[in-house]
Amino acid sequence: xxxxxxxxxxxxxxxxxxxxxxxxxxxIWRSTRIVNxxxxxxxxxxxxxxxxxxxxxxxxxxxxxxxLVSGFVLGAxxxxxxxxxxxxxxxxxxxxxALGLFVAIQxxxxxxFGSSFQSFPTPFGLEGxxxxxxxxxxxxxxxxxxxxxxxxxxxxxxxxxFTRVGLAMRAAAFGQEVxxxxxxxxxxxxxLGWALAAVVGSLAGLLIAGGEFxxxxxxxxxxxxxxxxxxxxxxxSPVGAVVGGLLLGLALSYVSGYVERGSALVxxxxxxxLMVVLLVRPGGIFASSTARxx
Amino acid sequence: xxxxxxxxxxxxxxxTTTAPAALEVQDLSSSYGPVRxxxxxxxxxxxxxxxxxxxxxxxxxxxxxxxISGLVRSSSGRVLLDGEDVTAAPVEAMVxxxxxxxxEGRGVIAELTVDENLRVGSLFRGKVGRDEFDRVYDxxxxxxxxxxxxxxxxxxxxxxxxxxxxxxxxxxxxxLLDEPSLGLAPRIVAQIFGLLxxxxxxxxxxVLLVEQNARSALSVADVGVVLNLGRVVVTDSxxxxxxxxxxxxxxxxx
Numbered sequence: 001x002x003x004x005x006x007x008x009x010x011x012x013x014x015x016x017x018x019x020x021x022x023x024x025x026x027x028i029w030r031s032t033r034i035v036n037x038x039x040x041x042x043x044x045x046x047x048x049x050x051x052x053x054x055x056x057x058x059x060x061x062x063x064x065x066x067x068l069v070s071g072f073v074l075g076a077x078x079x080x081x082x083x084x085x086x087x088x089x090x091x092x093x094x095x096x097x098a099l100g101l102f103v104a105i106q107x108x109x110x111x112x113f114g115s116s117f118q119s120f121p122t123p124f125g126l127e128g129x130x131x132x133x134x135x136x137x138x139x140x141x142x143x144x145x146x147x148x149x150x151x152x153x154x155x156x157x158x159x160x161x162f163t164r165v166g167l168a169m170r171a172a173a174f175g176q177e178v179x180x181x182x183x184x185x186x187x188x189x190x191x192l193g194w195a196l197a198a199v200v201g202s203l204a205g206l207l208i209a210g211g212e213f214x215x216x217x218x219x220x221x222x223x224x225x226x227x228x229x230x231x232x233x234x235x236x237s238p239v240g241a242v243v244g245g246l247l248l249g250l251a252l253s254y255v256s257g258y259v260e261r262g263s264a265l266v267x268x269x270x271x272x273x274l275m276v277v278l279l280v281r282p283g284g285i286f287a288s289s290t291a292r293x294x
Numbered sequence: 295x296x297x298x299x300x301x302x303x304x305x306x307x308x309x310t311t312t313a314p315a316a317l318e319v320q321d322l323s324s325s326y327g328p329v330r331x332x333x334x335x336x337x338x339x340x341x342x343x344x345x346x347x348x349x350x351x352x353x354x355x356x357x358x359x360x361x362i363s364g365l366v367r368s369s370s371g372r373v374l375l376d377g378e379d380v381t382a383a384p385v386e387a388m389v390x391x392x393x394x395x396x397x398e399g400r401g402v403i404a405e406l407t408v409d410e411n412l413r414v415g416s417l418f419r420g421k422v423g424r425d426e427f428d429r430v431y432d433x434x435x436x437x438x439x440x441x442x443x444x445x446x447x448x449x450x451x452x453x454x455x456x457x458x459x460x461x462x463x464x465x466x467x468x469x470l471l472d473e474p475s476l477g478l479a480p481r482i483v484a485q486i487f488g489l490l491x492x493x494x495x496x497x498x499x500x501v502l503l504v505e506q507n508a509r510s511a512l513s514v515a516d517v518g519v520v521l522n523l524g525r526v527v528v529t530d531s532x533x534x535x536x537x538x539x540x541x542x543x544x545x546x547x548x
Contacts, residue, residue, distance in 0.1 A: 164417060167406075171414045175403040181363060182464065183389035183418030 006137035007257035008250065013142035015249020016149040017208050021226030022233065022241035023153070024201035029235050031173035031193040032079075032087055034094045038101035040223035042078065042198055043205025045105055046071040047214055048113045050206060051120055060123040067206055068199050075198025079191045087190070109216040122210035145207045152200060153242065159196075169193055221267065225252070228274045234284025244285065248273065315374075316341045316500035317362070317393070317468045322371035323524075324361040331357040333524040334371065339468060339517075344494055344501045346515035346532065348508045348546055354524040355504040356398050359470045362502075363388050363395040375468065390418055394466035398473050402453045404446035408437050411445050415460035422463065430459035433489065451482035458486065462493070468500045475507045483507070487514040508546035512536050520545050 021039070028036045036042075050067035054060060082101055086093040124140035160166040171179040172189035180186050208222055229248045233240020248270065255269040256262040262269075277284065315338035324332045332354050339345040347355050360366040362373050364385040373381045375391050383391065394415075403411055412430060416422040431438035434455040440448065448456060454474055461469055471490075475483040491514055493499050505511035512518055518535040520527045522545055528535070535541060542548055 167410060167413055168417055170406060170410075171403055171417075174405040175401065177365065177397065178401040178403060179414065180385045181365075181389065181395045181397060181401070182414050182460070183386050184414065185386050 007253050009137045011250035011253025013145055015246035016146050017204050018225045018229045018248050019242040019245025020149045021204040022229035022245045024197040025230045026241040027197040037098040039201045040219035041102050041105035043201045044219045045109055046202040047205045047209050048109055071198040071202030072195045075195040076191050079194035106216050115216050117213040117215050120209040120214045126211050228270050234286040237286040240286030318374040320372045322368050324366050324368045331524050337519050339500045339502045341500045342498045344515040345517045346503045346511040347519045349521035353521040359472050389464050392467040394461040394464045395470040396457045396461050400453045400457050402445045407442055408445055409441040412460050415463040450477050470502045472504045509548050
């Protein structure tokens with residue numbers, strides 16, 4: 001029983017990070033119909049910026065804020081400079097550009113920060129809490145991970161539901177032409193959407209790095225998991241992305257915890273889940289009832 | 295060009311011919327790729343008037359509206375809004391200059407609720423009092439009942455009410471309407487046209503109405519402009535166009 005609880009807690013914590021990363025993918029997909037394959041390396045870039053600051057003696061929190069701000073700037077610049085020219089064109093163009101950006105940023109990280117493994121600190125402990133006589137797999141760091149992802153999600157809900165900018169962003173995402181006719185500066189809203197998505201992606205990158213080793217490609221598996229989580233949720237639904245992330249986190253944790261040599265099967269399991277979902281429910285678990293043209 | 299003689303209220307300040315043109319289109323041309331869609335179109339839409347643009351499918355009616363609002367860039371000619379040259383103004387700026395364009399196919403944002411759709415229409419104005427929304431809901435009680443539902447549940451007629459209401463929240467002086475009657479029951483068309491007539495008469499709005507359904511458009515309009523192959527064939531009062539049997543047979547299909 002205790003083992004089950006521990007495996008579940010690990011799954012939920014990991015799932016929160018997948019959820020955040022999936023959310024970043026969904027934010028961009030909803031507004032520009034582009035799967036941002038470069039999201040992982042963009043997040044890695046900001047994590048390395050944070051690491052450089054920490055190694056320079058700055059506190060974790062200063063580094064975190066600087067990393068999130070640079071994520072915002074990076075997202076905006078990428079949309080304006082790289083993505084804008086291919087927006088609205090053939091979908092394949094955007095896919096190729098995003099993949100190229102993924103490789104280019106990863107190479108840039110290796111050039112600037114080196115490609116060796118470096119340990120990334122976490123501001124909280126990695127030792128599980130004591131419950132009775134047992135130590136459970138819930139650590140202060142996992143609480144920090146869960147809490148910060150929940151906080152970001154709550155902020156996004158407030159932004160999109162209750163603010164004028166959020167309404168303008170949704171209008172720009174769902175009805176570009178109408179939004180322009182109604183005076184919404186659609187280009188600016190799309191840039192802002194990419195910038196916010198990059199902040200959320202960067203947060204996921206920083207959280208997954210905490211207490212682990214980072215290297216230029218350390219986000220590669222997270223982008224696979226985040227993508228699967230986003231597909232699980234339907235790619236169009238922020239709520240779906242969060243639920244998909246948690247489900248995937250749990251599923252992968254059970255695979256790794258209960259299947260013999262399961263930890264080696266985690267990547268395979270993620271792809272099997274992806275295939276099953278695409279076969280059984282191609283629109284994702286949360287596919288919205290209204291079909292909508294890209 | 296024939297003198298437009300509106301059949302509606304003639305008690306507009308400034309008389310019928312000297313009423314200022316809220317929207318003035320001068321020699322406007324535009325193309326879709328190599329295809330010239332508008333070829334030197336000139337017309338004016340006056341305050342307190344409904345100006346109907348009529349013609350067959352492919353005559354350039356929709357392109358005319360899209361070029362006026364800047365969705366399609368003109369290759370030559372000018373668009374004046376209350377005398378100001380807005381030909382090169384960005385699409386996003388037009389609503390702030392007093393022009394609202396309700397595009398073909400209604401332009402409801404299906405993923406937003408009815409109320410959110412209305413709010414998008416007033417976003418550029420900053421904070422807008424709740425009473426203005428209530429006024430739109432009073433005009434269209436049917437969408438008031440569904441204000442918190444996603445707009446994709448609305449019927450065709452309700453969608454038309456929503457987009458007209460949304461355009462009104464932008465407080466335009468010039469309203470461009472593209473095929474508002476498309477796919478709607480005659481009763482609903484009459485209701486919407488009747489409402490437009492009231493707004494035009496009471497608030498001095500200028501409406502530029504594009505319609506394939508020439509008969510019902512002319513029944514509500516003051517002035518008719520007939521387009522064919524991107525050119526203006528004739529501009530006359532709606533009544534005169536109604537009475538011109540040859541013209542009706544040749545261009546308006548009734």
